[in-house]
Amino acid sequence: MEIIILATPAEIGELAARKVARTIQQKPTAVVGLATGSSPLAIYAELADQVRHRALSVAGVRAFALDEYVGLPVEHPQSYASVIRREVTEPLGLDPAHVFVPDGCAKDLEAACQRYDAAIAAAGGVDIQILGIGANGHIGFNEPTSSLSSRTRLKTLALQTRADNARFFDRPDDVPTHCVTQGLGTIMDAREVVLVAQGTEKAPAIASAVEGPVSARCPGSVLQFHPHATLILDEAAAAQLTLRDYYHHTYANKPDWQRF
Numbered sequence: 001m002e003i004i005i006l007a008t009p010a011e012i013g014e015l016a017a018r019k020v021a022r023t024i025q026q027k028p029t030a031v032v033g034l035a036t037g038s039s040p041l042a043i044y045a046e047l048a049d050q051v052r053h054r055a056l057s058v059a060g061v062r063a064f065a066l067d068e069y070v071g072l073p074v075e076h077p078q079s080y081a082s083v084i085r086r087e088v089t090e091p092l093g094l095d096p097a098h099v100f101v102p103d104g105c106a107k108d109l110e111a112a113c114q115r116y117d118a119a120i121a122a123a124g125g126v127d128i129q130i131l132g133i134g135a136n137g138h139i140g141f142n143e144p145t146s147s148l149s150s151r152t153r154l155k156t157l158a159l160q161t162r163a164d165n166a167r168f169f170d171r172p173d174d175v176p177t178h179c180v181t182q183g184l185g186t187i188m189d190a191r192e193v194v195l196v197a198q199g200t201e202k203a204p205a206i207a208s209a210v211e212g213p214v215s216a217r218c219p220g221s222v223l224q225f226h227p228h229a230t231l232i233l234d235e236a237a238a239a240q241l242t243l244r245d246y247y248h249h250t251y252a253n254k255p256d257w258q259r260f
């Protein structure tokens with residue numbers, strides 16, 4: 001894992017967006033994996049800015065979201081289908097026919113999940129996956145004790161996740177209890193992964209994911225097995241990393257040819 005610690009959320013968004021933009025420039029039909037939540041918003045804003053200034057074309061891009069709440073109608077403002085449309089599809093001008101979100105209202109959820117994994121595979125697999133991380137270490141909605149090789153499926157949201165996401169809903173009880181999420185195995189199939197995290201509440205999860213044992217207790221730790229994972233953090237999220245000085249030193253001395 002490459003660990004990059006930056007001063008501000010804006011710098012994190014800018015650097016992560018540069019990585020995504022480079023992938024798209026190298027492969028205009030790139031498949032981009034999208035996360036929802038607060039962490040990646042600066043990435044999407046930066047990419048939208050590049051598109052507006054004609055520095056980036058996303059005409060050929062296809063995108064797959066990580067997860068969706070179960071039972072929330074697509075039109076609900078907090079369904080991830082709505083969030084992705086508002087935060088990503090519209091601002092970047094992506095072709096809506098090329099943007100996919102798991103179906104949390106399917107009659108047969110299991111079949112819908114299998115179709116979702118098949119659609120990702122049929123698109124050629126994810127070239128670059130954007131990730132956030134939950135305070136409990138989840139990526140996607142793979143809550144602690146998720147199988148490290150899981151595929152897209154139904155999950156019960158952890159109580160902490162429901163409490164954390166209550167800020168998006170009128171009342172805490174309105175947060176759905178279940179979701180469909182790409183599995184850890186699905187996420188690990190992405191050719192490149194960029195995880196962004198900001199704030200002290202993410203510090204324990206980041207420490208476990210990066211320096212802890214690989215364990216389903218902290219699902220994000222599975223990324224230690226990924227051949228090309230970059231974590232871009234602010235100082236607060238990096239606060240509990242014991243090798244912080246080493247990560248700073250490594251990034252400061254990164255050879256020019258390895259920079260992006």
Ligand code: F6R
Binds near residue numbers: 131133140
């Ligand atoms: C969202 C997702 C989650 C979030 C995580 C962090 O699609 O898959 O793993 O990335 O819950 O959420 P924020 O960024 O809101 O702190």
